[in-house]
Amino acid sequence: MPRVGLNQQTVVREAARLADEVGFQQLTLAALASRLGVALPSLYKHVRGADALAQKLAALATAELATAMTTAAVGRSGGDALRALADAYRGYALRHPGRYPATQRVPDPADPEHVEAGERAVGAVFAVLRGYGLTGDDAVDATRALRSALHGFVTLEAAGGFGLPRDVDRSYHQLVASMDISFRCWPGTGG
Amino acid sequence: MPRVGLNQQTVVREAARLADEVGFQQLTLAALASRLGVALPSLYKHVRGADALAQKLAALATAELATAMTTAAVGRSGGDALRALADAYRGYALRHPGRYPATQRVPDPADPEHVEAGERAVGAVFAVLRGYGLTGDDAVDATRALRSALHGFVTLEAAGGFGLPRDVDRSYHQLVASMDISFRCWPGTGG
DNA sequence: ACCGTTGGCTAAGTGGCTTAGCTTTAAAGC
DNA sequence: GCTTTAAAGCTAAGCCACTTAGCCAACGGT
DSSP: OOOOOOOHHHHHHHHHHHHHHHOSTTOOHHHHHHHHTSOGGGGGGTSSSHHHHHHHHHHHHHHHHHHHHHHHHTTOOHHHHHHHHHHHHHHHHHHOTTTGGGGGSOOOTTOHHHHHHHHHHHHHHHHHHHTTTOOHHHHHHHHHHHHHHHHHHHHHHHTTOOOSSSOHHHHHHHHHHHHHHHHHTOOSOOO | OOOOOOOHHHHHHHHHHHHHHHOSTTOOHHHHHHHHTSOGGGGGGTSSSHHHHHHHHHHHHHHHHHHHHHHHHTTOOHHHHHHHHHHHHHHHHHHOTTTGGGGGSOOOTTOHHHHHHHHHHHHHHHHHHHTTTOOHHHHHHHHHHHHHHHHHHHHHHHTTOOOSSSOHHHHHHHHHHHHHHHHHTOOSOOO
């Protein structure tokens, strides 16, 4: 019987593709194995199990999201950078509905790539906020605020939580514009 | 064999309690049945299945959350009402870590109580925003923004997504303060 | 050509959810 | 008070997910 020739990377990448098609919750080892043309237990030669696969997928998605945010914001500053980063964030979530939820997993300290990806993501946000003159505790608070707003919006949108007919794109732009205002006159005590 | 005397309400309420103890994802029919002192299939006399139970739990939690927000905001206006509502929101999520995720389920049109609870929740937010003079499309956008911010923060906090040592309570208050600023000079086109 | 590593397999067990069908309780009616 | 009946409980059995154990064959290096 000829070998398929899998390795961890192939498995994780296919898992990401499958998750985008069927949803993160519906990503199952059985479906993944069948997609890859192997029997289910064969996957255990490449990943420790379902949870480890989810963690590796999280590392991949976080790295992709961090890259998207970074490249969007580079060369811009202030509200310009904020809008670019926010659009990149939501764009990634819309393009990759299965990977995006994985990015919410807290980085595994035992996976250096995952940790590094998480740091890059936070770093991208930090860099944008520095353009508003926010540093120290203010920057931490503002980062949490921005992450909350973007993640919350994207999650509610994906869940179909916005019932009213009002255009969702416009609501998002208003949200980002309101964050821009907040950052320009941040209510913090300073540093 | 004596009967335990369950009904749908007892089952759902116990499910809510159990979810708060073990987590929404770990809420299982087997654990619930054992907690109630019946065999697993007996639960099917009261709920259609696992998904229906989750929906009923969502209706319960949404109603509780709506009540918490409404009673917090009543008699207040402007930033005062906003802070009260926001504190009630996060307070509920922290006190009921298993029920809170259930509130994100989109109301089931076939369950009038669920629909009504969802409307009350949105209505509470709308009422607060009216105090800022926000109506029409602006109110819709602002509602989405506020829900996104609160839900995002609470979700990230529950997931342990805030790594840095900065006090989380303070970050939340800063977030609410920044939303207050945003609502006072809302960037919308009006109307 | 051989041999060891490794990637594939089947078999089997656990723990979820669900359905089918039976029994017995407890309440309603006579 | 007895009978009848709807409902609340049960056991048994099946499905599907994940996981482990252990076997076999393909491929790479010598």
